[in-house]
Amino acid sequence: xxxxxxxxxxxxxxxxxxxxxxxxxxxxxxxxxxxxxxxxxxxxxxxxxxxxxxxxxxxxxxxxxxxxxxxxxxxxxxxxxxxxxxxxxxxxxxxxxxxxxxxxxxxxxxxxxxxxxxxxxxxxxxxxxxxxxxxxxxxxxxxxxxxxxxxxxxxxxxxxxxxxxxxxxxxxxxxxxxxxxxxxxxxxxxxxxxxxxxxxxxxxxxxxxxxxxxxxxxxxxxxxxxxxxxxxxxxxxxxxxxxxxxxxxxxxxxxxxxxxxxxxxxxxxxxxxxxxxxxxxxxxxxxxxxxxxxxxxxxxxxxxxxxxxx
Numbered sequence: 001x002x003x004x005x006x007x008x009x010x011x012x013x014x015x016x017x018x019x020x021x022x023x024x025x026x027x028x029x030x031x032x033x034x035x036x037x038x039x040x041x042x043x044x045x046x047x048x049x050x051x052x053x054x055x056x057x058x059x060x061x062x063x064x065x066x067x068x069x070x071x072x073x074x075x076x077x078x079x080x081x082x083x084x085x086x087x088x089x090x091x092x093x094x095x096x097x098x099x100x101x102x103x104x105x106x107x108x109x110x111x112x113x114x115x116x117x118x119x120x121x122x123x124x125x126x127x128x129x130x131x132x133x134x135x136x137x138x139x140x141x142x143x144x145x146x147x148x149x150x151x152x153x154x155x156x157x158x159x160x161x162x163x164x165x166x167x168x169x170x171x172x173x174x175x176x177x178x179x180x181x182x183x184x185x186x187x188x189x190x191x192x193x194x195x196x197x198x199x200x201x202x203x204x205x206x207x208x209x210x211x212x213x214x215x216x217x218x219x220x221x222x223x224x225x226x227x228x229x230x231x232x233x234x235x236x237x238x239x240x241x242x243x244x245x246x247x248x249x250x251x252x253x254x255x256x257x258x259x260x261x262x263x264x265x266x267x268x269x270x271x272x273x274x275x276x277x278x279x280x281x282x283x284x285x286x287x288x289x290x291x292x293x294x295x296x297x298x299x300x301x302x303x304x305x306x307x308x309x310x
Contacts, residue, residue, distance in 0.1 A: 017244060027053070053242075083219050087149060107278055110276075120192065133151075135204070141171070
């Protein structure tokens with residue numbers, strides 16, 4: 001049966017059946033590399049709910065600073081699985097790095113002006129549209145990443161020249177914007193809501209400008225683990241599918257889970273927009289992202305999604 005054709009409820013029923021049918025005799029100690037972002041809330045929630053323990057997985061979550069650091073960690077076996085932005089994984093596959101997505105990670109809300117990622121200017125900025133950001137300094141978390149390609153598309157759609165943008169890579173785009181070191185910043189939650197609370201203005205919903213239902217991240221593993229322990233990969237994937245479906249249906253529990261690994265004040269926690277957590281990656285959105293990445297020089301060749309997607 002085509003998994004993409006199943007409803008969320010049907011998939012979860014099948015996942016539960018699969019997880020309970022043939023557990024291993026002892027629990028596997030599994031380490032997953034995650035990023036300090038809202039996208040990964042479902043795996044924290046799933047661990048707390050026992051979704052992985054039910055599948056004989058003793059789950060440890062280890063935080064890395066950037067998606068680029070996740071791939072070496074998975075390849076050398078430090079992590080069994082990792083969460084990574086899709087552009088980083090696409091770039092790896094164009095270089096024939098042996099990584100493979102195993103389950104969806106997170107997605108845009110698809111709503112203009114109500115997404116968890118956006119292009120923002122300070123409250124006193126004269127900039128009123130993304131078009132005016134050509135020739136300006138824009139803070140992103142990494143060069144040649146998801147922020148890069150989505151900001152370029154926002155500027156392009158607004159009629160500006162994306163080739164003239166001066167991108168500034170920083171671990172603290174919010175601080176760079178608030179200190180006036182850049183003209184705009186590509187921000188995701190909770191930084192997005194924190195800046196908006198201080199008067200910052202959204203000039204473009206960058207994810208939505210790429211594709212309405214943009215898949216922004218995936219959980220992945222190495223080809224080596226896929227070959228050597230497919231049962232472990234299946235059980236982890238099943239646990240994640242249940243975690244994603246549960247998180248998507250219980251946003252208030254997600255907000256509480258966020259407080260366990262991110263520093264968020266109560267006002268921001270309440271105001272922030274959560275991602276969506278569909279169980280299946282949106283392939284059309286990724287095809288669009290791959291084409292834009294090739295156009296804007298993120299990739300030397302167009303990524304083969306069949307090599308990457310679960």
